[in-house]
Amino acid sequence: QQPVQSPQAVILREGEDAVINCSSSKALYSVHWYRQKHGEAPIFLMILLKGGEQKGHDKISASFNEKKQQSSLYLTASQLSYSGTYFCGTEKSGANNLFFGTGTRLTVIP
Amino acid sequence: DGGITQSPKYLFRKEGQNVTLSCEQNLNHDAMYWYRQDPGQGLRLIYYSQIVNDFQKGDIAEGYSVSREKKESFPLTVTSAQKNPTAFYLCASSIILWAGVSGELFFGEGSRLTVL
Numbered sequence: 256q257q258p259v260q261s262p263q264a265v266i267l268r269e270g271e272d273a274v275i276n277c278s279s280s281k282a283l284y285s286v287h288w289y290r291q292k293h294g295e296a297p298i299f300l301m302i303l304l305k306g307g308e309q310k311g312h313d314k315i316s317a318s319f320n321e322k323k324q325q326s327s328l329y330l331t332a333s334q335l336s337y338s339g340t341y342f343c344g345t346e347k348s349g350a351n352n353l354f355f356g357t358g359t360r361l362t363v364i365p
Numbered sequence: 366d367g368g369i370t371q372s373p374k375y376l377f378r379k380e381g382q383n384v385t386l387s388c389e390q391n392l393n394h395d396a397m398y399w400y401r402q403d404p405g406q407g408l409r410l411i412y413y414s415q416i417v418n419d420f421q422k423g424d425i426a427e428g429y430s431v432s433r434e435k436k437e438s439f440p441l442t443v444t445s446a447q448k449n450p451t452a453f454y455l456c457a458s459s460i461i462l463w464a465g466v467s468g469e470l471f472f473g474e475g476s477r478l479t480v481l
Contacts, residue, residue: 342446
């Protein structure tokens with residue numbers, strides 16, 4: 256039941272933009288996004304709910320298209336602190352569980 | 366300070382032994398989760414619980430068992446039936462926003478289990 260993330264890895268220079276995609280074969284009710292730095296626990300970024308929602312958090316934003324069962328995370332004007340592995344987590348209706356993708360490793364270089 | 370406490374941080378076990386990983390939260394969250402993390406495979410759901418005395422299997426429950434006797438506690442036992450138990454284990458908790466939607470997951474620092 257794991258969602259599929261792409262790309263698996265990306266390298267950016269400071270100031271560049273990136274898009275991380277998350278798709279599922281199952282109908283989704285919500286999508287979560289988290290970032291994990293090496294050796295640390297994942298940290299919450301945002302939740303998107305059914306309804307084509309789009310959210311923003313500083314220069315990080317995301318969209319959720321429940322018809323296509325897809326979500327995308329947009330990182331603009333990347334900073335060194337954005338480096339880490341990004342995970343999307345998806346939920347089906349009524350489940351109260353969260354299944355995570357395999358992650359996208361993002362590296363921002365000076 | 367509110368949060369989730371996992372223990373032990375590192376654990377070594379001989380083949381054939383059961384081990385129990387502790388997870389305690391003082392956030393008053395209803396939902397708790399156990400994930401396993403292996404390199405390149407992301408976070409895989411082992412078990413989750415929405416309420417005391419009730420829990421459900423995730424994708425990889427075979428060889429694991431859990432209990433939820435108290436709201437604050439959700440221990441995970443890795444049994445000898447788990448064929449490849451060496452991994453990093455993460456516990457998390459969340460509020461339940463409404464039926465079918467988990468709130469933000471708060472994670473513990475993790476427990477790294479190595480089978481010798």
